[in-house]
Amino acid sequence: MSTKSPLLVDSSAASPGLVATDLIDDLETTSVEESLNSVRHYGSIAIQKSEPSVSPTRLKIILGCLFVNVFLSALDSTIVATLLSIIASDLNALPYLSWIATSYLLACSAFQPLFGKISDIFGRKSITVFCALLFAFGCLFCGITNSFWVFAIGRFITGIGGGGFNTLSTITLSDLIETRQRGLYQGYMNIAFGMGTASGGVIAGIFQNFFGWRSAFLIQFPICILSGALVLLFLELPDGSPGRGVQGSSIWKKLKHMDFIGSILLVASLLFLMYAASSGGRDFPYSSKQFIIPVVLGTTQIIIFYFYELKVASQPVIPVQLLHNRTVLSSSLNCWFISMNVFSILYFVPLYWLVVKDLSSIDSGNRLLPSAVAISLGSVYAGYRIKKTGKYKNALLFYGALTTLGSILVYLLTPSSSALFEYLVLVPSRFGTGAVITVDLIAMISSVLPEEQALVTSIQYGFRSTGSTLGVAIASAIFQGFLLKDMKFNISHLEHIPDKYKSDPDKLQIIIEKALQSTSYIRSGCPEFAREAIISAYSSSTHMVFVFVVVTGLIATLCSYFIEENSLER
Incomplete structure (x- = not known):
């Protein structure tokens, strides 16, 4: 009897995760039975011989919430592409157009790799609900503000939640679905991601034409609140599941497992480089210190990040070795x-x-x-x-x-x-x-x-x-x-x-x-x-x-x- 390999998820395209899993399942010729006798961890992905199950009704509700979360995360990665010039013009911020475009992506870049480890420590349910609240209130800020900088901050907050949605949905799926069926359900999740990516521009255009661009963000607020509430009510993993988080430890002890320094270095380097890229040649010449200093600081942070993750971090955010x-x-x-x-x-x-x-x-x-x-x-x-x-x-x-x-x-x-x-x-x-x-x-x-x-x-x-x-x-x-x-x-x-x-x-x-x-x-x-x-x-x-x-x-x-x-x- 064959045993399927753990799913390799690719959340930035429509379906490669399913394809990659299928390939590995078909091409592997060696037995993996020995590897199933122990649990291997990286971040929050675990491979176990026995896996928890929940009632069919509860499972459908939880999976529905996860699919909605993935859809919204993908949707928001493309929703401002169509609205970019309209939002920038309405907020009188066309010179800062790159911040509208990249603030969401920056947050996803910096925080998405962290949520596996965070959910291992604090549990899938609590962190998923936390991400839903971040995403919801980030969208709310974007929809009600007349300030460009509040909008950019709102997009950044939304991006943190969206990055968590991508990671946590895949990991929670692994907690709930037995290995043999995981590829099928991951395929459903990839469809949700693909639909979100494909429909971002269309949905943005429809809301802009009929209700104004703000409504494209405001409509997501109640959806996220509802999704978070349903996860809070229905996501209950059995005792012993890694998705329940570390039990019996204080918050401060749990926080000691986090790679805060690596995350801060990554975020800081991207911020410096993005600022230089968006302002250089427009607000100040490329030969000026206003451009050179952020480039030097950003590059230095990247180098420090590399060596810190390589030599120091016990749970690196990116395994650079x-x-x-x-x-x-x-x-x-x-x-x-x-x-x-x-x-x-x-x-x-x-x-x-x-x-x-x-x-x-x-x-x-x-x-x-x-x-x-x-x-x-x-x-x-x-x-x-x-x-x-x-x-x-x-x-x-x-x-x-x-x-x-x-x-x-x-x-x-x-x-x-x-x-x-x-x-x-x-x-x-x-x-x-x-x-x-x-x-x-x-x-x-x-x-x-x-x-x-x-x-x-x-x-x-x-x-x-x-x-x-x-x-x-x-x-x-x-x-x-x-x-x-x-x-x-x-x-x-x-x-x-x-x-x-x-x-x-x-x-x-x-x-x-x-x-x-x-x-x-x-x-x-x-x-x-x-x-x-x-x-x-x-x-x-x-x-x-x-x-x-x-x-x-x-x-x-x-x-x-x-x-x-x-x-x-x-």
Whole structure:
């Protein structure tokens, strides 16, 4: 009788977790019976010979809450992509656009790896309810505030809760479902994640058109409160389950098990680097100390974080020692640049459609749907191709080339592009990135010992989440830097400028400042003579972001050349 392997979850795509598990189940030839005689821990994942069960009704309620939590977490990772310029304009914060885009992602990046260990200490139920409250009140702050900084803080709080949702839902599923059935239920959870990712832009567009952008956040508040209440009432794990947390210890003793220093170093480094990326070249020149100091501090923090996690931390937030493995490092860097590619496209292609093409939020969101399907198909196709052939290296190079080709197609977007082209333009890159993410996971776990598979999976999550955060920050810096320069150049070279503006250059400067602060000003309040010049500046600056997208695709493909082909027979 065969025993299935522990599920390897990939929460950043639609279904690779299920594919990876299926692959390992089919390709393993050695018995795992001996490994089931003991419990192996990393974070909060445990493999046990016997697993707890609950009544069918209670199980359905709990799983429903977990699926809703995963859906909301995925939804909020994409919901502001369509609303980005609208929110920034309404809050008069277009120059700080990167903070709107990255505050949620930053929190997920920094806190998602922590919740496994936290829930081992304090229990699944209490930490899941805590994350639901964080997520709910973060959305509430975003929906009621008129302050940009309160909105950014609200998104950060929401991101902490969303990161917890991703981790805790998977772990709690392992507590509740026996190993043989876990892959099936994880498949259901992946569907919830995929639906959330795919529908973020559409849901945002619908709420924006009918109720205003604030309603897209406010509607999530009661849903999270209800989910948290149901978890509190119905999630009861049997005695002896690791999901109940450490019993009989004070809070202070439990807190001693936390890697606070590593987490603080990671968050601090990302904050410094994001600040430099979003402000450099716009608020101050790249040669200034205001830019250099944050870059030096952020880089120093990353280095300190690496050595602390390697030499000091007893329960590291990211197990960096495995980065000495060539395939693990190459796969991690591949994921890092792929994440930069994916999220830069996700945030700036809709901005291009909204401003340059003057599409509605719904039309922009609809154009993202085929790409959401493509990334799911890419991951499934890549996984089952490996299952059939047992090989992945050449296929990985092909998927990387497809990602680069798709990135070039994004660069070829023009105001005259047809609707059909816009619906299909993201499909090649998304199919390629979905496949790359799946193959990276298989390559990483095939290059290490079985007991290290959970560790390298955690590393991949860390690189993917930090890559998405820094990618959006860098893309935003590129966009802001070129937008101001191009706008000044275009307006200063207009052939027909009314006399009242020629005689008073300050009036031209006011037009530029208003166009930088609010995209709605371009269509409603901007003088006719300057409108096309401003739209042209938005077009050229977003295309500079698309150059960055092409570069990240190329670098990711280059990294894949250093990934070794390992046997999958074990």
